Amino acid sequence: MPSFTSSRPPPLPPSDSTTFANLLMSSKYMTFVAVLMVIGSLLLLVGKYVPLGLTLLGPIIVNILLFHFTLMHGGAAGGLIAAVFEIFLIVAYRRSFRGIFDADPPPSTTI
Template sequence: MKIAVLIARILLGLLFVVFGLNVFRPFMPMQLPPGDAGALLGLMFKHGWFYFIGLLYVVGGLLLLVGRFVPIGLVLLGPILVVILMFHITFAPASIGMGLFCAALEVFLIYACRAHFQALFAPKINHQ
């Protein structure tokens, strides 16, 4: 289990760091998809949202790669993965494969770190 967690953590971290850095220094050419999906992405690029999202990609990915504060990295990347999946479900269902793969890695890592998330689901706060 330790090796599987290590592989999943490094793979997910590398994916997010590489694609996050690609936002700031485009080294992988990307074409906007046709239709509404391209219009939405074009607006996000035009108004600078992708720089903020790219920063979250890099920070979350680095936290996973370094291996410290992994639960915080998973918390940062979780909502991003939900948005990625929702984008592909609604606008580009043919290219959802990588999003599903990353979401599967995220869910596996959250399950592996479930002890760190137990306090979030406690019905009461212990005041000491």
């Protein structure tokens, strides 16, 4: 007589990270983020408009790190490496970013 008991445990309910990732994928939000990642990466690879590429990639890297530190609790090595490279390039191109920290910048007179 065959036994109908399973030796496998029942599947676990989806975790917060799985639910969040599925929501981002189903809403096409990740498609938009992927396009920004490709554009930012191409700007860095070509070497033109590097500060713009860094500006596009910065918030994406922050979100990758926040996802891994708050929801997934692990696997943040790739995000940390990307953050180190981002910081290195920001320091290398610091002259392009110096106006960000002006408390009261004068308005531009040229257009």
